[in-house]
Amino acid sequence: MKNEEVMEFTTADAVVKELKRAGVEVAFGIVSIHNMPIYDAILREGSIKLICSRGESGAVNMADGYARATGKLGVVITSTGTGAGNAAGSLVEAWAAGVPLLHLTGEVASSYLGTGRGYIHECKDQLSMMNGACKHAVRLMKPEQTASVVSNAIQQALTAPSGPVSLEIPIDYQSAIIEDVSLERIQMTASYSQSTILIPEQIVAKIVAARRPVIWAGGGVISSNASQELQKLAEVIGAAVITSQSGKGSIPEDHEQCIGHFAAYESTKDFLKKADLLISVGVRFRGNETSNWKVPVPEEHISIDADMKAINRNYNATYGLVGDAKEIVEALVQKLKEKSVSAIPSYVEEVRSLRDEVRTQLRETLGPFEQLLDGMREILPRDTILVRDVTVQANVWGSRLFEIYEPRTSIHASGGGIGQGLPTAIGAQIGCPDQPVVLMAGDGGFMVNVGELATAAEENLPIIIVLFDDSGYGVLRNIQDAAYGRQVAVDLLSPDFVKLAESILFDAVRIGSGDEFVSELKKAKEKRKPSMIVVDMEAIGPMAKPFGGPPGAAEAFKPKKL
Numbered sequence: 001m002k003n004e005e006v007m008e009f010t011t012a013d014a015v016v017k018e019l020k021r022a023g024v025e026v027a028f029g030i031v032s033i034h035n036m037p038i039y040d041a042i043l044r045e046g047s048i049k050l051i052c053s054r055g056e057s058g059a060v061n062m063a064d065g066y067a068r069a070t071g072k073l074g075v076v077i078t079s080t081g082t083g084a085g086n087a088a089g090s091l092v093e094a095w096a097a098g099v100p101l102l103h104l105t106g107e108v109a110s111s112y113l114g115t116g117r118g119y120i121h122e123c124k125d126q127l128s129m130m131n132g133a134c135k136h137a138v139r140l141m142k143p144e145q146t147a148s149v150v151s152n153a154i155q156q157a158l159t160a161p162s163g164p165v166s167l168e169i170p171i172d173y174q175s176a177i178i179e180d181v182s183l184e185r186i187q188m189t190a191s192y193s194q195s196t197i198l199i200p201e202q203i204v205a206k207i208v209a210a211r212r213p214v215i216w217a218g219g220g221v222i223s224s225n226a227s228q229e230l231q232k233l234a235e236v237i238g239a240a241v242i243t244s245q246s247g248k249g250s251i252p253e254d255h256e257q258c259i260g261h262f263a264a265y266e267s268t269k270d271f272l273k274k275a276d277l278l279i280s281v282g283v284r285f286r287g288n289e290t291s292n293w294k295v296p297v298p299e300e301h302i303s304i305d306a307d308m309k310a311i312n313r314n315y316n317a318t319y320g321l322v323g324d325a326k327e328i329v330e331a332l333v334q335k336l337k338e339k340s341v342s343a344i345p346s347y348v349e350e351v352r353s354l355r356d357e358v359r360t361q362l363r364e365t366l367g368p369f370e371q372l373l374d375g376m377r378e379i380l381p382r383d384t385i386l387v388r389d390v391t392v393q394a395n396v397w398g399s400r401l402f403e404i405y406e407p408r409t410s411i412h413a414s415g416g417g418i419g420q421g422l423p424t425a426i427g428a429q430i431g432c433p434d435q436p437v438v439l440m441a442g443d444g445g446f447m448v449n450v451g452e453l454a455t456a457a458e459e460n461l462p463i464i465i466v467l468f469d470d471s472g473y474g475v476l477r478n479i480q481d482a483a484y485g486r487q488v489a490v491d492l493l494s495p496d497f498v499k500l501a502e503s504i505l506f507d508a509v510r511i512g513s514g515d516e517f518v519s520e521l522k523k524a525k526e527k528r529k530p531s532m533i534v535v536d537m538e539a540i541g542p543m544a545k546p547f548g549g550p551p552g553a554a555e556a557f558k559p560k561k562l
Contacts, residue, residue, distance in 0.1 A: 008177040011169065012041035014146035015104065018183075020047060022154045024075050026430060028053055028062040032079030034106030034121055037174035039077070051430060051459065054451035056083050058423035060090035060103065060164075061449070065427030067099050068411050069385055071225070072431070073158060074101040080108060081121035084130060084168070089417060091133040094164040096415035097246065098219060100157045101164040105130070107139065110170040126168060135163030143176040147183040160306030160324070162223060197331040203319050204335045206300055210277035212347055213239040214298070216263070219246030219414075220282015220305060226326035227251065227407045230281060232333045238343025240275075240351040242268065244283055245399055248410040253403040257351050261400050262358040264291045264550075271354050272296050280304065282325050285314035288416070288550040304328050362401055365545035371514030372535070373397050376438070376466075379521050384436040385428050388412045389421025391442030392474040396547045398440045409435075419448025422465070426452060429461045436464065436525065443469040443494045450500075457505040462528040464521070465506075469494055470537035479549045483557040501532040508532040512539030 015038055019027070028051045031039045042048050053059035056078040063074030074094075078087045084105045094101045107126060112119040123129065130137035136156055140149050150167065157165040207213065221230050231251045234241050241251050241258045251258050262268050272278075278301045287293060293314055303310070303317035304325055311320035321328050363370055372393075380386075382405045388394035390413050404410040411428060413420050425439040446467055456463055468474075473490045480487045501508035507529055511517045517533065524531035 007044070009180040010037065010041070010174070011140070011143045011146045011176045011178055012037040012174045013045075014178060014180070015150055015169070016041045016045045016048070017180075018147055018150040018154065019075060020045065022073060022151075024048055024073060026051060026066060027075040027077055028059045028066070028427065029077030029104075030054075030056055030059060030079065030083065032083060032106065034080040034083075034108075034171045035077050035104070035174070037171075038104060038169075051426075051455065053423065053455050055449065056086035057090045057420075058426075058449045058452040058455070060087045060094065060101070061420045061423035062427035062430070062452075062455075063101050064090065064094045064097070064099050065387065065411060065424035066431040067101055067427075068097070068424075069408055069428035070431035071223075071408060073154060074099060074427070075104070076101065077104045078106075079121060080106040080168075080171075081123040081126065083121070084123065084126055084166075088129060088133040090420060091130070091164050091166065093413060093415045093417055093420055095134055098162050098223060099164065100162040102154055102157050103130070103134065103164055103166040105166060105168045106174070107168040107170040109172040111172070113170065130166035130168065133164075134166045135161075137166040137168070140167065140169045140173055143173045143178050146178065147181050151183060160220075160223070161310070197323075197327055199321075199328075199331050199335050200319070203302060203321070204332070204339065206277060206302065206319070207237060207279070207332070207336060208339050208341055210237065210300070211344060212275045213237050213277045213279065214242060214272065214275045215239045216242045216244070216278060216280040216283050217247040217250035218244040218281065218283030220325050221247055221250040222282075222407045224282065224306065224325040225407070226281070226329050229326055229329040229333060231255070233279075233329050233336075235343065236333055236336050237341055238348045239279070240271070240354070244286065244289055245412055246414060247283065248399070248404045249407040250281075252405045254405065256355070257348060259351065259355050259358065261289075263289055263295050265358050265361070267354060267357050267361070269295055272298070276300060278302070280315075280317075281329065282306070284310065286414075290314070291550075359401060362397065365543055365547075366397060367544035368514055368541045369393060369397065369543060372517050373401055375514065375518035375521060377402055379518070379525055380438060381436060382406065383409060384438055385409045385411065385425075385432060387421050387425040387428060387437065387439045389439065389441035389445045390416060390418045390475070391440065391445060391468055392478075392543075392547050393442075393468050394440040395475065396543070418442075418445035422446060422449050423452045423455070425463050425465075426456050426459070426461060429456075429463050430459065436462070438464045438466060440466050441468070442474060443467060443471060443497070444473045444492055447492075453501065453504050453506065456530050461530055463530060464524045465501075465532040466521075466535065467497055467532060468535045468537055469497060474537075475547065475549055478546045479553050479557065481546075482548050482553075483555075497532065497534045506530045506532050508534065510534040510536055512536045514540070
């Protein structure tokens with residue numbers, strides 16, 4: 001609601017004015033004595049919805065999930081010192097995933113900065129802490145510069161390679177009375193189209209000559225909204241499409257040319273050894289997705305990325321095309337159509353065969369969990385947003401065999417940290433209220449941010465939590481068994497999750513069979529209420545083959561000489 005009381009224009013008002021000008025509709029966070037003026041300014045302005053989390057870590061994850069699911073800027077507001085520190089781990093996740101996010105944090109009064117006198121919430125060097133967790137961190141040095149500093153922070157967060165930007169504002173500055181400045185950014189860049197992007201002829205010639213092309217699609221395809229263009233490119237040249245974890249949804253995973261997130265599989269490695277051209281689009285080539293860069297790639301490699309620093313960072317490229325993936329791929333497609341390039345039917349059939357082979361191999365390891373996988377994909381709509389915390393079932397089949405058909409409907413922990421799934425799913429559901437949002441989580445990680453159940457209930461969000469309960473850290477159990485033949489610090493006491501969820505207005509049930517799971521998932525989908533299905537892992541039974549973590553994980557922890 002808007003307060004009709006006439007007030008002086010302050011730094012906090014300038015912050016909110018810039019947020020509104022940037023199209024911000026939602027902000028996440030926790031109110032504090034060191035951000036209260038900003039919260040009050042949001043209340044008085046009236047157009048930005050505030051989502052009150054139960055912890056700063058969760059608040060950042062919510063803004064992160066919101067941004068990934070919508071493609072919009074995520075905004076989070078935290079307190080100073082400990083509050084900013086609590087946010088840091090989740091900011092690292094947003095940085096790892098390249099999520100456009102603005103983190104607004106308070107700071108001690110300007111006269112006490114760096115004095116070490118013990119001002120409440122004081123941190124020795126908060127700016128350096130934030131800079132280490134973010135793409136960039138900046139402190140407001142002069143209240144009169146608020147509009148330009150906030151506007152620049154937003155632009156930095158959104159500019160490729162996108163990422164979180166932290167802006168700290170001393171508490172005394174937040175209430176400072178300043179002039180209301182009208183700030184407008186004049187765009188001087190040219191308007192680009194496929195006809196003005198010049199693709200070097202030698203690159204076009206390499207693609208035309210390729211008989212066994214492979215496209216490796218990453219998160220940059222999603223962030224640049226280049227999915228349709230990438231699918232056209234794949235179809236024009238008949239390429240196999242491998243996706244990174246972040247690139248899931250770059251092409252519908254039921255497409256016959258989509259190998260998917262199977263790069264580190266031996267069959268895929270053998271296939272890549274015979275490839276004669278790789279076109280990578282917005283890919284980071286993470287270590288855990290490439291067997292620590294042991295997955296072979298062709299010598300001929302065209303790398304497309306918005307980040308010039310990404311070229312040759314992990315795999316050498318023959319050619320680098322730096323810029324917006326959507327525009328570059330669209331221009332490539334147009335050039336190739338002029339050359340009358342067409343797919344080679346025998347190669348496309350080979351791609352289709354590999355696609356089936358790797359899926360069959362993985363299915364054979366699932367045992368009773370295959371019924372859960374198939375039930376989820378059959379029951380849930382194609383536009384369901386699947387959020388995956390770090391847990392065995394999410395890693396094994398949630399990230400590979402559960403097919404993703406649309407961009408921005410697959411969200412996972414890029415940095416590998418556990419416990420961020422619940423608040424991330426909350427943010428995704430806030431951003432996409434009409435789409436189903438399903439979270440896959442394990443009991444160990446779930447307890448990290450379990451308090452955010454209250455946030456989901458307070459907002460009456462119809463998220464469906466599928467909680468795999470094995471009373472411990474399942475992935476680490478398997479790695480320890482393989483590395484040492486024993487386990488340590490991996491067994492956990494689980495609460496009665498059904499009672500816990502019901503106490504906070506969730507519909508909850510515990511299941512012990514695949515048939516029960518399918519039945520309860522159907523009910524949860526229809527109810528559109530906060531719901532939790534607790535999967536009793538012991539009752540379901542073991543997988544046909546235990547998951548031992550990423551390739552080589554156990555070997556890495558065995559004693560050895562360096």
